[in-house]
Amino acid sequence: AQSVSQHNHHVILSEAASLELGCNYSYGGTVNLFWYxxxxxxxxxxxxxxxxxxxLVKGIKGFEAEFIKSKFSFNLRKPSVQWSDTAExxxxxxxxxxxxxxxxxxxxxxQVFP
Amino acid sequence: xxxVTQTPSHQVTQMGQEVILRCVPISNHLYFYWYRQILGxxxxxxxxxxxxxxxxxxxxxxxxFSVERPDGxxxxxxxxxxxxxxxxxxxxxxxxxAGGLETQYFGPGTRLLVL
Numbered sequence: 438a439q440s441v442s443q444h445n446h447h448v449i450l451s452e453a454a455s456l457e458l459g460c461n462y463s464y465g466g467t468v469n470l471f472w473y474x475x476x477x478x479x480x481x482x483x484x485x486x487x488x489x490x491x492x493l494v495k496g497i498k499g500f501e502a503e504f505i506k507s508k509f510s511f512n513l514r515k516p517s518v519q520w521s522d523t524a525e526x527x528x529x530x531x532x533x534x535x536x537x538x539x540x541x542x543x544x545x546x547x548q549v550f551p
Numbered sequence: 552x553x554x555v556t557q558t559p560s561h562q563v564t565q566m567g568q569e570v571i572l573r574c575v576p577i578s579n580h581l582y583f584y585w586y587r588q589i590l591g592x593x594x595x596x597x598x599x600x601x602x603x604x605x606x607x608x609x610x611x612x613x614x615x616f617s618v619e620r621p622d623g624x625x626x627x628x629x630x631x632x633x634x635x636x637x638x639x640x641x642x643x644x645x646x647x648x649a650g651g652l653e654t655q656y657f658g659p660g661t662r663l664l665v666l
Contacts, residue, residue: 442595473657479659479661480554480658480659481640481642505576527594527624536607537599537606537608537649538596538599538607539585539586539594539596541595543592543593
């Protein structure tokens with residue numbers, strides 16, 4: 438069955454540190470890839486998405502992600518985190534053309550300390 | 552910026568009772584979804600809905616569940632006879648086009664607790 442893995446369950450960083458959150462998926466076909474963020478008490482918001490084209494995608498708030506097809510990965514990065522980035526981050530995959538549903542990873546809780 | 556809204560934010564019910572969770576999708580969106588997240592687990596797809604029909608559903612979405620778009624704005628999820636294991640956060644989402652081609656926008660969720 439298709440699945441999405443986020444290996445970092447809880448990440449703690451100081452402000453200005455660099456961030457990389459891992460996301461791997463298991464599916465051999467064409468996929469659409471998403472990163473969502475959920476700030477405390479708020480709803481899931483789209484950070485960025487990849488459908489096709491340049492595998493390095495830039496999202497909101499200085500986040501970017503790189504799709505590496507050979508590694509089935511879509512890691513999220515930010516060069517310098519801020520306290521306001523404290524949130525839960527979810528990677529999600531959609532299997533193109535076959536289905537409407539998003540398959541989510543378990544999420545990574547990021548805590549940034551000043 | 553338009554948002555998906557959900558009511559109630561929290562619902563506590565007794566096992567065996569029926570609950571209806573309500574969602575107002577973004578107004579020009581045509582595709583609607585329900586997901587749920589049991590505490591400590593992944594967000595899981597339940598159902599997608601388009602043109603007044605279910606277009607896809609997961610194995611979780613059994614006969615206890617139903618969805619409806621009773622008017623031009625609301626999209627509801629009904630659980631006919633709740634079980635303890637239905638306790639979860641339920642998220643509604645909507646998109647302009649089918650979920651594979653377009654971003655799904657999520658609501659804030661309804662936390663359901665079944666006692």
